[in-house]
Amino acid sequence: MSLMGFTGLVILRIRDLFGVVMLSGIYSLLGAMVYVVMDAVDVAFTEAAVGAGISTVLMLATLALTTRTERASKGLRPMPLIVVLATGGMLFYATLDMPHYGDPEAPIHRHVGPHYIEKSAEEVGPPNIVTSVLASYRGYDTLGEVFVIFTAAMGVLTIIGRVPRRQREGRKDTGGPA
Amino acid sequence: MKEKPVLRVVSKILIAPIMLFALYVQFHGDFGPGGGFQAGVIFASAFIIYALIYGGRASRAVAPPWVTRLCLVIGVLLYAGTGIVGMLLGGNYLNYSVLADDHHAGQHLGIMVIEFGVGMTVAAAMITIFNTFARYRND
Numbered sequence: 001m002s003l004m005g006f007t008g009l010v011i012l013r014i015r016d017l018f019g020v021v022m023l024s025g026i027y028s029l030l031g032a033m034v035y036v037v038m039d040a041v042d043v044a045f046t047e048a049a050v051g052a053g054i055s056t057v058l059m060l061a062t063l064a065l066t067t068r069t070e071r072a073s074k075g076l077r078p079m080p081l082i083v084v085l086a087t088g089g090m091l092f093y094a095t096l097d098m099p100h101y102g103d104p105e106a107p108i109h110r111h112v113g114p115h116y117i118e119k120s121a122e123e124v125g126p127p128n129i130v131t132s133v134l135a136s137y138r139g140y141d142t143l144g145e146v147f148v149i150f151t152a153a154m155g156v157l158t159i160i161g162r163v164p165r166r167q168r169e170g171r172k173d174t175g176g177p178a
Numbered sequence: 179m180k181e182k183p184v185l186r187v188v189s190k191i192l193i194a195p196i197m198l199f200a201l202y203v204q205f206h207g208d209f210g211p212g213g214g215f216q217a218g219v220i221f222a223s224a225f226i227i228y229a230l231i232y233g234g235r236a237s238r239a240v241a242p243p244w245v246t247r248l249c250l251v252i253g254v255l256l257y258a259g260t261g262i263v264g265m266l267l268g269g270n271y272l273n274y275s276v277l278a279d280d281h282h283a284g285q286h287l288g289i290m291v292i293e294f295g296v297g298m299t300v301a302a303a304m305i306t307i308f309n310t311f312a313r314y315r316n317d
Contacts, residue, residue, distance in 0.1 A: 041211040045203075049219040054304055057226055061311035124285045126208035134213065135289040139272035142292070143257055145215075146299050150254050153303035157247075160314045 004030045015070045021059040028052040042130045112137075182231075189231045196224040204297050208286070214293040218300025225305050234312045243309065246302045253299030257292045264288070 007027045011020050028051030035044035099106035116133055124132035134142050204217035229237035261272040269276035274288020 042213070042216075045211050045216050046219075049216050049223075053223055054219050054226075057223075057230075058307065058311065061308060065311065065314055124282075124289075126286065126289065128208055128210060130211070131207050131213055131289065131293075132285075135292055136274060136285060139261070139292070142296065143261070143272070146254055146257055146296050149300055149303045150250060153250055153306045156307045156310050161310050 001034060004034070017063055017068050017070055018060075020070075021056055021063065024059070025052045025056040028055070042128075185231050189227050193224050193228060196227070197221060200224065200297075200301075204293065205290070207293055208289065214296025215300055217293075218297040218302075219304060221297065221301040222304035222308070225301075226308050229308065229312060234309060238309065241305060243306070246305045246309070249298050249302035250306060253295045253297070253302060256295030256298065260288055260291050260295070 004027060007023050007030065011023050011027070014020060014023075028047055031051065032044040032048040035041075035047060116129060116137060124136045126132050200217045200221035203212035203220060204214060207213035207217070225237060225241055228240065260274070260277075264273045264276055265271050267276040272288075272292075275281045275284045277287050278284040
């Protein structure tokens with residue numbers, strides 16, 4: 001956890017965006033390790049594959065399209081700082097009301113959780129309860145997630161999916177008969 | 179990066195196990211950690227490694243844009259279609275119990291099919307996004 005905080009601080013400080021991308025990959029891997037410690041293997045797996053793997057590659061691809069160095073900001077602007085501090089303060093205040101980690105009396109363990117844990121083998125079947133919840137009990141949500149991914153790919157295709165007109169014309173000029 | 183022998187050899191050795199591992203994660207998701215999302219990403223990463231090392235042109239020869247776009251759509255339709263088949267067989271939308279005679283077998287079949295749909299969409303989406311980014315300027 002402290003390593004994650006340290007990586008975050010370094011990401012804030014450095015200006016070379018290539019380093020930032022690499023460090024955010026490291027940050028994701030550390031996050032995955034935290035999830036493993038908390039026994040959430042499925043989430044850790046996703047974090048390692050998506051957060052550390054694919055997003056790093058996509059960020060690198062974006063860097064190749066844009067520039068590598070961050071523009072230096074002009075001085076300290078008070079307004080964003082106030083907003084961030086206020087939001088952070090409120091979030092911290094909200095955590096005071098949250099049940100302790102692993103508290104058996106927490107609302108999340110008293111609602112549908114016990115039903116899933118006790119009945120999923122009988123009602124759905126697979127030994128991995130996470131799979132039963134994701135695919136069967138919460139099938140609608142997972143369908144929504146798939147549509148999100150689908151929409152993301154569609155969005156990228158619509159925005160930059162076509163080869164820019166300038167290039168196409170340039171290619172025509174060189175390729176076509178004079 | 180085609181001229182780097184180490185990268186070329188290592189990637190050639192690794193790509194097949196990566197794809198195999200993706201399939202394992204895909205179809206073993208019922209029993210251990212994993213499932214369509216993770217498997218799709220791992221499967222896509224095999225293509226991305228290939229594209230990074232051998233170039234986008236070679237990668238597009240293996241998986242042409244129309245194939246990945248088709249997979250993108252088929253995956254979503256497979257998921258949504260499973261729900262509709264359940265409805266036609268007399269259950270609620272996305273209720274898999276009616277897919278087979280046995281209630282457990284139906285659930286198992288349903289989960290298998292929709293996870294496959296998820297994996298297909300995720301893999302195709304990742305390959306499409308990567309190819310689009312890579313192609314935008316240097317092609």
